[in-house]
Amino acid sequence: MKQKDYHALADQIIKLLGGAENVSFYTRCVTRLRFHIKDRGEMNKEAIEGLSGVYGTQWQADEFQIIIGQDVGNAYEEIVSILGDSVSEVEENKVEKNSLHNLINKMCNTLSACILPVLPTIIGVGMIKVVLTVIGPNVCNLVGADNSTIIFLNFVSDAGFYFLPAFVGYTSAKYFKTNEVLGILMGVMMISPAFIELVESGANMSFFGIPIIANSYANAILPLIIIVWIMSNVYRFIDRFIPASLKSLIVPALTIVIMIPVAFCAIGPLSSVISNYLMQGLLWLNEHTGGFAVAIATSWLPLVIIFGLSGASVTIGQMMLAQYGYEIFWIYPAILFNTTLGVALFAVYLKQKKAEMLPLSITAMFGGVSEPGLFGYMVKNQKALISLMVALFFGGLYGGFSGVKNFAVTSGGIFGIVGTIGPESSIVHAFIGLAISWILAFVLTYYVALKKK
Template identity: 30%
Template sequence: MKEKELASAILDAIGGSDNVSAVNHCATRLRFNVKNPELIDEETIKNTNGVIGYIVSGGQYQVVIGPNVAVVYNEVDHLLDGKTQQTQTTEESPEDTENKSLLDRVLDTITGIFSPVLPAITGAAMIKVLLILLTMVGWLSTESQTYQILSFVGDTPFYFLPVLLAYNAAKKFGMNPMMGLTIALFMVHPTYNEMVAAGDPVNFMGLPVTLARYSSTVIPTILVIWAASYVEKFGERVLPNSIKFFTKPLLTLLVAVPLAFVILGPLGTIVGSALESVLSTVQTNIPWVLPFIFGALAPVFIMFGMHYAVTIPLTLTAIQANGFDMIGPGFLVANMAQAGAALAVARLAKDTNFKALANSSGITALFGITEPAMYGVNLKLKKPFMYALIAGGIGGLIAGIAGVKRIEFGPTGLTTLPIFIDPNNSSNFIFAIISALVSFVLAYAITYFMMKKDDELLAKI
């Protein structure tokens, strides 16, 4: 099915364009927020040619497309006549709120704030990896201006992460995005950073300012934008129309200053520091835990659409605090396990179409995109999915015991293995490869030999 036809079919099955309150996409799936879930025809979505899977999670109705999702999203956006952009900058309707639990709303909010930032931080991280490779082979000097320029380009999305998150947070909280950006920008303003560096007491209207740095942070800005959105909405309701144009932003900014520097900014810093401390303790004292847990359960997080809401904030916090994270190795081995299981199924499959699907999705999983293998092959047959979880857990345990670390943020697959290169520890990259290979081989072998004895399962392929 062509992308335009697929987009039209999905929109019809989701309840029509009038039922869509917002839609965005991640690496492989369309994520719909709808007004009335009862209008959704789930069976039609699942059976639509071009749809790999369908999940309801975090208050979103997620249609798994695969690597081609961006093209389908553009067609959906065109059919909605730009409605996707309009609805993302407004509050959810009462129907949206009533149809979601508190947990769903929290997960939807976190996902909506973090997922649009991924291309920027992933691209920047790969620039940092490229610099490591070029300097290791002697093709680029760390003293050169080329290196220095690429280095600050690679640092930019991480340093200004609060600004990137503020834009998305403002849209999720129904606030003017430019006001959200302004608040985040004054939180990382050079003059404020100079005050922090000087260390002398600072106050605002007699209130003590906590001298905390907000560049590269996650929680403080989101808290401030959330509170400031209510200030802006209050101004919209009570201020006279004749002066609202300039008094509403004035009120919002004046209230946002103490929120940022006296109340919520420092509170967010405390919460972030506590989270950093917990992650640091786990990664230092029981390093096998995170790779093992995510090696075994990363596909489950992905299956329920929670991998952005749960893992990305943790990963970014860990990398910012310690210079590495140990969740990435878990995702690496989990991806390799899904690939191994799918390719084992392909080896045994007799149906030509299913064999082609298993082969192509297995290869795609090797490069870090596992949804086609999961939904199209392993979950459909159930047992290969379980075998992959077992192999991923074992691979994760090996990675954890070896202390494998992801040095730069990025997707985990064969082409992005350099994100595990540690200039100070050459064995980190070697053990990352070993644990990934073990996970792949185990998943392939277990799936192949167990399925070879399973006549009932073989009859399905």
């Protein structure tokens, strides 16, 4: 389809959605345009499905998805050129505003909307990671680790994950209709090298006498989205009282000063405190229930990552490796989770013929990169998420009671399984645990979670 045809397609789509005034929010993912619609009665779903260049549509919770395919980027650019920032804020669901189900749906929709625009980049660097893992010294050994090209590809792909908070800060600010650059700042200040050095040094820190808990927030995606949401309200509140001539000088500065204690003394540390309780709980379970601790730690990994609490399993794993020379809560559960997620996404690909699921599956299975599949699909499909957690529980249960141990820090993809080879080799049991999770995940996803109503 020619570029001018994409403009015509975008124009037709917006008109059939009921016009720009009927769109409250829009974004895109790998193959779809995604819209929040104010009044469904004003749109014409059947007419949209009949447009040349549209391969189908579907409702996903409160989001209307239009399947465009691999050229979705071209269509999205034309949508942006027409709508720009003219859309108003997302209206609340008119039914059961305060119901638990609706609150969960709203949280999932918000989380997904803030993550989806980042997915193409994360998938891209994730695929690079897959290739580097396969051709590197730990698998096929086709290229040495000191190869200049490999070094560059490694640090560029690492940058995609390291600066994920910055990307999400921008997309969150855009979603909450606030200053995008300040949103980026909220993300990068949480991963500032200077702050990380202070954390690693164990220095006592405070802000105007308010103590700051030293912690790493590299994976704290949900806390960051909450921080940007608070920032958007702070920014709007201050903006109301500052004269127009002073807005550009005072509003950003005051917002930043107010958000520092909110981010570093409240929201961020809250995730750290919860992670610490999770860590203590896992250690207690391991002492009193054995394999059940690994099963619980593995099955809850999707939620732990969604809520930015993965520091618990990482901390325990590092402690155990340093003290005993092996660990059970960190690498193997991560491999179980990532590969099983890959299998579940592959089941979605086969069942629903969703082309975008295949790269998500590959990056999870071989690259050990869960974020695209987790935030791009599982967050908004609770049945599939529950099926995944059930599969992880039984795979982790077998791994826990059979004594699977990890003796080295490896990748979170399938090739990381070599880390279970050691003085008390348990790689056979490790593969059996994987097989249990894979089979359960495929069956539950394909026949239960995706069962047509």
